[in-house]
Amino acid sequence: MRLVEEKINGFTLLSIEEERIDAHNSEELKLTILHLIEDGEINIIVQLKNVRFIDGSGLGALLSGHKNASSKSGKIILITIQPQVFSMFELTRLDRVFEIYANLDEAINCQLERLI
Amino acid sequence: MSQSTIQIDVLIPTQTKYLDLIGHIGERVAKVLDHYQGDRDALAYHLNLVLTEATTYAIKQSHATENTNAIENNVRILIKIEADSVNIKVYDHGIGVNLNTETLQQTELDHTKENNIGLFFIKKLMDSATYTQLDDGNVLEIIKYL
Numbered sequence: 264m265r266l267v268e269e270k271i272n273g274f275t276l277l278s279i280e281e282e283r284i285d286a287h288n289s290e291e292l293k294l295t296i297l298h299l300i301e302d303g304e305i306n307i308i309v310q311l312k313n314v315r316f317i318d319g320s321g322l323g324a325l326l327s328g329h330k331n332a333s334s335k336s337g338k339i340i341l342i343t344i345q346p347q348v349f350s351m352f353e354l355t356r357l358d359r360v361f362e363i364y365a366n367l368d369e370a371i372n373c374q375l376e377r378l379i
Numbered sequence: 380m381s382q383s384t385i386q387i388d389v390l391i392p393t394q395t396k397y398l399d400l401i402g403h404i405g406e407r408v409a410k411v412l413d414h415y416q417g418d419r420d421a422l423a424y425h426l427n428l429v430l431t432e433a434t435t436y437a438i439k440q441s442h443a444t445e446n447t448n449a450i451e452n453n454v455r456i457l458i459k460i461e462a463d464s465v466n467i468k469v470y471d472h473g474i475g476v477n478l479n480t481e482t483l484q485q486t487e488l489d490h491t492k493e494n495n496i497g498l499f500f501i502k503k504l505m506d507s508a509t510y511t512q513l514d515d516g517n518v519l520e521i522i523k524y525l
Contacts, residue, residue: 285402286435287395316402316424318431319496326496347424354503355496 264288266295271308272371274340275299278310284321292321296328296339305337308370312343317351329361338362342370385411385460390453391434393441398431401456405430408460415525425504426465426523430456432497433469433519440473440517465523472516 265280277296281288299307309325311317329339340362344352352358364370387404391397405426409419437454455470501508507522 283399283402285395285398285431286438287398316427318428318435319498319500320435322496347420350421350424351428351500355499 264291264295266292268299271367272375273306274371274374275304275307276310276367277307278312279314282313283316284314284324285316285318286320289318289320289324293324293327296324297331300328300331300335300337305332305335306340306374307332307337308340308342308367310342310367311345311348314348315345317348322351322355322357326357326360340364340370340374342367387456387458387460389456389458391456393438393452393454395435395438398434401434402427402431404458408458408465412460412465412525414462417525422523429501429505429521429523430458430467430469432501433467433521435497436519437469437471437473440471442473463525465525467521467523469519469521470513470516471519 267278267280269276269278277299279292284292296307296309307328309328325339325341332339341352342364343366344363349358349363352361352363362370362373364373387408389401389404391401405428406423409415409423409426412419412422415422434454434456441452441454452472455468457468457470459466459468501519501521504523505521506524508519510517510519
């Protein structure tokens with residue numbers, strides 16, 4: 264799975280450079296997020312701009328990350344979700360579980376405003 | 380003129396790298412429906428998704444069972460497109476203990492169980508889902524009325 268990691272304003276930005284997340288690659292995503300959290304990177308922004316399809320295992324991988332990050336007082340933030348992919352979050356009501364923003368600037372600004 | 384019956388019969392090895400192929404067949408099915416009046420892009424995604432989930436389940440079932448017969452290391456997917464429905468049958472050779480009527484009837488997702496999301500999608504997006512034990516395996520039958 265092609266994943267790109269960057270550091271931005273204290274967050275780890277994890278960009279998923281795949282069009283499809285399914286059971287073939289979701290375990291790798293799950294483990295990548297888990298290892299980041301274990302390494303102390305507990306605030307992670309996941310960029311889904313290129314993802315056109317996600318299945319239950321993909322949502323499960325993100326949900327697993329959310330639980331692990333929350334248990335260490337961190338968070339998983341999702342940005343730039345394509346409409347059809349977002350509809351899967353709505354269907355499962357996971358849109359109420361995750362913090363979701365339209366883009367990176369909005370996500371960062373919202374987090375910084377909370378610190379003021 | 381009514382939709383001609385189309386049947387697609389696919390046999391794949393029990394490997395997740397073929398999920399992309401199966402999912403895309405589902406998307407293409409949505410494009411060839413002659414008289415579908417609904418959101419065709421949404422239907423394409425949903426057929427991609429349920430085929431992906433059902434095939435994933437069959438692959439997991441097969442891996443949970445020690446199969447020595449070559450045919451048992453394959454998953455068969457049968458898609459029948461008719462005027463008023465899409466009927467999907469996914470055959471596995473597992474022991475079939477993890478899927479029951481109760482699981483397929485769930486209408487609300489339990490967020491504490493990450494592994495149940497796929498079956499939730501099948502139930503939520505399709506009109507009928509049944510899992511039946513056969514002499515040599517199991518079949519998950521899914522119907523979407525158009």
